[in-house]
Amino acid sequence: MSKEALVFYSAVDDPAAWREALTAELPELDFRVAPEIGDPSEVSYALVWSPPAGFFAGFPNLKLVTNLGAGVDALVRRDDLVPVPISRLNDPGMVQMMASYIIFAVTRYARDIPVFEEAQRRGEWTYVHPRALSEIRVGVLGLGELGGPAAAALARMGFTVSGWSRSAKRIEGVTSFTGRDGLEHILSDSEIVVVLVPLTRDSEGLIGAAELALMKKGAKLVNASRGRLVDEPALIAALASGHLGGATLDVFVEEPLPASHTLWTTPNVLITPHIASITVPSGAARDVAESIRRVRRGEPPLHEVHPMRGY
Numbered sequence: 207m208s209k210e211a212l213v214f215y216s217a218v219d220d221p222a223a224w225r226e227a228l229t230a231e232l233p234e235l236d237f238r239v240a241p242e243i244g245d246p247s248e249v250s251y252a253l254v255w256s257p258p259a260g261f262f263a264g265f266p267n268l269k270l271v272t273n274l275g276a277g278v279d280a281l282v283r284r285d286d287l288v289p290v291p292i293s294r295l296n297d298p299g300m301v302q303m304m305a306s307y308i309i310f311a312v313t314r315y316a317r318d319i320p321v322f323e324e325a326q327r328r329g330e331w332t333y334v335h336p337r338a339l340s341e342i343r344v345g346v347l348g349l350g351e352l353g354g355p356a357a358a359a360l361a362r363m364g365f366t367v368s369g370w371s372r373s374a375k376r377i378e379g380v381t382s383f384t385g386r387d388g389l390e391h392i393l394s395d396s397e398i399v400v401v402l403v404p405l406t407r408d409s410e411g412l413i414g415a416a417e418l419a420l421m422k423k424g425a426k427l428v429n430a431s432r433g434r435l436v437d438e439p440a441l442i443a444a445l446a447s448g449h450l451g452g453a454t455l456d457v458f459v460e461e462p463l464p465a466s467h468t469l470w471t472t473p474n475v476l477i478t479p480h481i482a483s484i485t486v487p488s489g490a491a492r493d494v495a496e497s498i499r500r501v502r503r504g505e506p507p508l509h510e511v512h513p514m515r516g517y
């Protein structure tokens with residue numbers, strides 16, 4: 207019987223950690239780290255983050271491509287994809303980490319922490335009477351594997367939460383909206399808007415000048431998805447004019463954010479370097495292995511991506 211192999215490619219993920227985690231699940235699978243791929247005809251599975259152009263064509267018997275992360279915008283936009291199922295990662299650690307980031311960003315605004323940070327810099331005791339969390343309306347755009355649990359966690363904490371997705375959702379404590387009307391309702395109704403929609407042809411520039419204008423005066427924006435969902439010059443203008451009260455940004459059109467970028471000095475912006483969530487190999491390997499088992503049985507993988515839809 208010929209060997210069955212998986213090829214791993216990533217400039218940012220640790221191949222040793224992935225080898226250990228995946229071999230524990232599938233000891234019979236030969237784990238090969240590109241460019242040491244041996245006989246490419248033995249490679250049935252690819253576990254990759256941003257491989258070079260033409261990478262997939264080198265494996266004539268490929269049956270599954272798994273993206274080493276949740277965001278597949280860079281992968282599905284490639285013109286060298288081969289017609290095999292594509293899956294993405296999802297693991298409990300990544301879901302928890304994203305929820306923690308969103309809870310942090312939303313709670314920081316809900317509890318007026320930026321006001322106290324600013325007051326402390328001036329050495330001033332500035333009292334702001336706390337508000338009940340239920341009075342604070344939060345809108346979460348994108349109710350997927352990461353957005354759904356983040357919205358549910360905010361609702362469990364007591365915030366009044368609305369969510370927006372393509373299809374209607376049933377998430378306890380979260381009022382579901384869809385369509386352009388739903389988006390406009392959430393933007394005009396929320397004090398804090400969280401962006402967790404994936405970057406696709408449909409969603410690029412989702413939050414532009416018109417959408418920012420719909421937001422309440424003093425409202426806050428949190429973007430933990432992809433920079434291109436938000437029109438950065440329009441965001442800077444909305445913050446500079448005081449229409450928007452603040453923004454927490456983990457993702458940017460250009461990363462790393464250039465030192466000369468206006469966002470660094472725009473008032474009321476908190477910048478984090480694309481750290482909202484990461485994949486934990488020990489947890490994610492279970493799903494990667496299960497996807498491989500499913501593909502072996504002729505079934506679709508877990509967390510399958512639809513390239514035409516873009517996520």
Ligand code: NDP
Nearest residue numbers: 276277348349350351352353371372373404430431482483
């Ligand atoms: P999913 O693909 O699981 O979910 C996407 C959600 O967005 C779904 O609810 C979907 O609706 C909705 N959606 C997609 N397109 C549209 C649209 N055009 N209009 C309305 N709703 C839409 O994504 P995840 O929740 O797993 O992740 C979201 C994003 O987070 C990723 O794409 C990635 O870019 C980013 N990310 C960022 C990280 C960071 O560290 N900053 C780390 C990991 C991910 P429906 O459910 O109806 O299909």
